Amino acid sequence: MGMSREPTYSPIDTNPLLEPWTGPFEAPPFDRIEPSHFPPAFDAALKEARAEIDAIAADPTAPTFANTIEALERSGRSLDKIGSVFFNLVGAHTNDELQAIERDIAPRLARHRSETYLNEALFKRIDALKAREGELGLSAEQARVLERYHLDFTRAGAAAALEAKAQLAAIAERLATLAAKFGQNVLADEKDWIMLLDESDLDGLPVFFTASAARIAADRGHPRKYAVTLTRSSVEPFLQFSARRDLRESAFRAWMARGENGGATDNRAIAAEMVRLRAERARLLGYETYAHYRLADTMAKTPGAALDLLESVWGPGVAQARKDEEALQAIAALEGGNFKVAPWDWRYLSEKRRKGQFDFDEGELKPYLQLDRIIEAAFYAANRLFGLSFAERFDLKPYHPDVRAWEVTGRDGKPKALFLGDYFARPSKRSGAWMSNFRGQQKLDGPQLPIVVNVMNFAEAAEGEASLLSIDESRTLFHEFGHALHGILSDVTYPRISGTRVAGDFVEFPSQLYEHWIKAPEMLRRFALHAKTGEPMPEALIGKLIAARRFNQGWATVEYAASALVDLKLHLDPKPGEVDVVAFERQELERIGMPEAIAMRHRTPHFQHIFSGGYSAAYYSYLWSEALDADGFGAFEEAGDIFDPETAGRLEKFVYAAGGARDYDEAYRAFRGRAPQPEALFRKRGLVDAS
Numbered sequence: 001m002g003m004s005r006e007p008t009y010s011p012i013d014t015n016p017l018l019e020p021w022t023g024p025f026e027a028p029p030f031d032r033i034e035p036s037h038f039p040p041a042f043d044a045a046l047k048e049a050r051a052e053i054d055a056i057a058a059d060p061t062a063p064t065f066a067n068t069i070e071a072l073e074r075s076g077r078s079l080d081k082i083g084s085v086f087f088n089l090v091g092a093h094t095n096d097e098l099q100a101i102e103r104d105i106a107p108r109l110a111r112h113r114s115e116t117y118l119n120e121a122l123f124k125r126i127d128a129l130k131a132r133e134g135e136l137g138l139s140a141e142q143a144r145v146l147e148r149y150h151l152d153f154t155r156a157g158a159a160a161a162l163e164a165k166a167q168l169a170a171i172a173e174r175l176a177t178l179a180a181k182f183g184q185n186v187l188a189d190e191k192d193w194i195m196l197l198d199e200s201d202l203d204g205l206p207v208f209f210t211a212s213a214a215r216i217a218a219d220r221g222h223p224r225k226y227a228v229t230l231t232r233s234s235v236e237p238f239l240q241f242s243a244r245r246d247l248r249e250s251a252f253r254a255w256m257a258r259g260e261n262g263g264a265t266d267n268r269a270i271a272a273e274m275v276r277l278r279a280e281r282a283r284l285l286g287y288e289t290y291a292h293y294r295l296a297d298t299m300a301k302t303p304g305a306a307l308d309l310l311e312s313v314w315g316p317g318v319a320q321a322r323k324d325e326e327a328l329q330a331i332a333a334l335e336g337g338n339f340k341v342a343p344w345d346w347r348y349l350s351e352k353r354r355k356g357q358f359d360f361d362e363g364e365l366k367p368y369l370q371l372d373r374i375i376e377a378a379f380y381a382a383n384r385l386f387g388l389s390f391a392e393r394f395d396l397k398p399y400h401p402d403v404r405a406w407e408v409t410g411r412d413g414k415p416k417a418l419f420l421g422d423y424f425a426r427p428s429k430r431s432g433a434w435m436s437n438f439r440g441q442q443k444l445d446g447p448q449l450p451i452v453v454n455v456m457n458f459a460e461a462a463e464g465e466a467s468l469l470s471i472d473e474s475r476t477l478f479h480e481f482g483h484a485l486h487g488i489l490s491d492v493t494y495p496r497i498s499g500t501r502v503a504g505d506f507v508e509f510p511s512q513l514y515e516h517w518i519k520a521p522e523m524l525r526r527f528a529l530h531a532k533t534g535e536p537m538p539e540a541l542i543g544k545l546i547a548a549r550r551f552n553q554g555w556a557t558v559e560y561a562a563s564a565l566v567d568l569k570l571h572l573d574p575k576p577g578e579v580d581v582v583a584f585e586r587q588e589l590e591r592i593g594m595p596e597a598i599a600m601r602h603r604t605p606h607f608q609h610i611f612s613g614g615y616s617a618a619y620y621s622y623l624w625s626e627a628l629d630a631d632g633f634g635a636f637e638e639a640g641d642i643f644d645p646e647t648a649g650r651l652e653k654f655v656y657a658a659g660g661a662r663d664y665d666e667a668y669r670a671f672r673g674r675a676p677q678p679e680a681l682f683r684k685r686g687l688v689d690a691s
């Protein structure tokens, strides 16, 4: 006989994911959320969303904007709410349990999307609305939302034949599974590798590096050692400063080999299958290649336009990099190095060259770039430009003790958003830097304030010391904060066009534009304060920094454009067959004349942007947006004030607050008063336009 027990309640009864969130900003109750809460919550939310969508499709009354489009905008709210908590945790603070749930839920969510976007009755309603759009009396924003929905459905295959629909659904499901696995594999390879150094291995490494390397080693159970990891904030400064060529080579090779180590975490077969399935999906939808499909709804519109832009910087970039390589080779020879410059030497020798040419190196800048001051600088510029104020909320408990929370208020003194900042690298976090929402802005049923997060991978300083950034990392912070502002300042009615829900090659414009402010001398004077003395960065050093702003841009152009070109070419094959992605990459690099001393910024087996991050066939987007930001900041320079209120007003209205409410070319012209001038991009990178 078994013992009689109290009846157990289903976890749903006490599942915080399924309760209304009533705390400040209706933020997720992170301290109560456990991984085990997600599966039953997803089950319930999927069921609810399915019922809502089926009801819209089966509505016996004639379609109206309200009963179809607005009803769709209101559907799936629980699923959005739970999904955004889940995927934010999966990216920023994951564990084995969450990863297992991710592998299970990713294909189920894809199936749900297919069931929605391939639903014939539902598409008929949207199509009917689109056909009589002129009679509906829609506002400009509503017309744009209708257009987006119509496009979303046709692009998903709503108008395809039944058999094709079944294939499309199966492909979407498989792609979702593969993308989840791809990301998990990169994280596993990054977590697995660590290089431990002794005192005798520290040649050339500055104190800021060894202090944080000691902290990482201690955290991983190796006291009195120093650790190099494969996170960019660790491996990059190591490659920049370590005088030990043998160790640089080991670290560099491990960094480049992520996703290509054989065994269970190898991504080569996954990437190949994804490329094949994407081509198949494009074919079923009537497009020549996946790249044609992917770019049809972007500013570039065609792969040809994106290729033209990439190729226009490639030639001048390589030419500049070749000149730089000669200079680096000479430095190596001077130091008695009898070797040909390799990719693991470039950063190290460049640092020496910068020291010689401009009389400073990264190590001198670093003490002036304190994380806390750079955060303050980002807030300050947002205040001057857009009237936002930031007050830290110590009472809120986000998903990890390192995560900070700020209440954002607008000019009118009313709350505008909750902003979370998650700045430090840790093994549970995906590499890179990103912005994401826990909730997007909308006002369909009254104002809904956004909850926006920035996630970085900076190295945390030793206990009691200020965490320091490199100039690149300071720019990254401003970049992601630019995305955050796009979410925070969003002022639209409909979720479908809110905040960053814009074309991929436009979305980097608000973020890259914002980077310009941290480079401005008046910002450096105010916020680049020495961590020990509090003294501002000396004028002479600011001057050197500005003089060197185009230093090494050939290399930066080449490492970026090589990745973007390989991405585009991989997706330009109409029938990829059994593609060997690494061989493809090698051939393509050979074809375009990749300098041997430079490596791609992201090699294919760990290229998360394109295999698990939504930038497939679209890594060119950064350069497309750069053509806008290089030209766009000029509006402030021409006004003679980097905070010019009138220019800032236009920027807010037409860009940061507008989401996807209007055509992007039009939005840019409304802000700038004219179309972008292409020379600005070449000027910014210091490249000579060969065309």
Ligand SMILES: [Zn+2]
Residues within 6 Å of the ligand: 479, 483, 507, 508, 511
């Ligand atoms: Zn970005």
